[in-house]
Amino acid sequence: xxxxxxxxxxxxxxxxxxxxxxxxxAILTGVVSEATITQITGIITAVGACVAYMGADAKIDAAQxxxxxxxxxxxETEENTED
Numbered sequence: 452x453x454x455x456x457x458x459x460x461x462x463x464x465x466x467x468x469x470x471x472x473x474x475x476x477a478i479l480t481g482v483v484s485e486a487t488i489t490q491i492t493g494i495i496t497a498v499g500a501c502v503a504y505m506g507a508d509a510k511i512d513a514a515q516x517x518x519x520x521x522x523x524x525x526x527e528t529e530e531n532t533e534d
Contacts, residue, residue, distance in 0.1 A: 463506030468499025 461467050472495045479488045 459506065463503045465499065465503055468495065468503070471495050471499065 472492050475491055475495055476488055479491060
């Protein structure tokens with residue numbers, strides 16, 4: 452069964468960006484100085500916050516204009532219905 456990744460939802464997820472920041476810290480801990488880790492974590496967090504804000508703001512703007520953003524609905528196929 453193939454599952455499509457909803458990148459739009461994933462990139463606007465605060466949990467996803469927190470995961471990336473934690474992963475960066477874990478990887479960089481033994482390689483670079485503490486100051487560098489702090490800077491990189493700050494950059495990742497800032498970018499994540501901007502992406503999440505833009506995604507949420509686009510959704511709000513679309514709702515205010517009466518435009519409904521299309522939902523990504525997975526169509527049922529023979530492959531998806533096999534149990």
